[in-house]
Amino acid sequence: MHSDQIISRLPYSSPFLFVDAISEVNENSITGSYYFSPELDFYKGHFKTEPVTPGVILTECMAQIGLVCFGIYLLNSENSEQDQPKIAMTSSDVEYLLPVPPGEEVRVVSEKIYYRFNKLKCRVKMFNAEEKLVCRGELAGMILASKSGSNE
Amino acid sequence: MSEQEIILRLKKIVEPYVQRLEGLNNFREETDFLRDLEINSANLVDVVLDVEDEFDIMIDNDSMDGMLTVGDAKDIIQNKIG
Numbered sequence: 001m002h003s004d005q006i007i008s009r010l011p012y013s014s015p016f017l018f019v020d021a022i023s024e025v026n027e028n029s030i031t032g033s034y035y036f037s038p039e040l041d042f043y044k045g046h047f048k049t050e051p052v053t054p055g056v057i058l059t060e061c062m063a064q065i066g067l068v069c070f071g072i073y074l075l076n077s078e079n080s081e082q083d084q085p086k087i088a089m090t091s092s093d094v095e096y097l098l099p100v101p102p103g104e105e106v107r108v109v110s111e112k113i114y115y116r117f118n119k120l121k122c123r124v125k126m127f128n129a130e131e132k133l134v135c136r137g138e139l140a141g142m143i144l145a146s147k148s149g150s151n152e
Numbered sequence: 153m154s155e156q157e158i159i160l161r162l163k164k165i166v167e168p169y170v171q172r173l174e175g176l177n178n179f180r181e182e183t184d185f186l187r188d189l190e191i192n193s194a195n196l197v198d199v200v201l202d203v204e205d206e207f208d209i210m211i212d213n214d215s216m217d218g219m220l221t222v223g224d225a226k227d228i229i230q231n232k233i234g
Binding site: 090091114116117118119140142 | 192193194195213
């Protein structure tokens, strides 16, 4: 499954799509990237005097790449015929280590902790253009398949 | 392994996920994971994975679906460990 195929199945669009490309994906991990354009609307208010990417948006970016894109890939590998799976985030536990200014490209790496009983739990890291770790944590989501597929 | 021991070990496993702590005071076979302990359904997956590790068993999708109470879990564990 190619990067474009995965991204085309995402349920998001601008201004809430935070994935540009998936560079690597396999059964155990996924790597993707996103460029935070200075034109993004939230920079006008976060903060009033100095724009910084909000932590919730960094978490969303980590989740879109690390859980949703990954989940689409994993579901597809099971030969599930669903083309628009529903994935709901169920928990997030993230540390924010460095600020991400407007105009930065980030890389997200997500490693599977487990994918069982329709729940995908991952250890996710985000790196900035200098390859410095900007946030890390654990995210989990339920993949709500309308067809009952096995994930053993 | 006695039923009591299984239930005692189960209680230790579920404790970190329990949102309704009163439910733990009266932890018995009829205790319902979602209703009495208010464990969220996504965390129930973690409970099941911890049960697998603790008792060294594999739990399949059908068993998972039928695991609503402490008694259900105890029965499944007893069956698997023989």
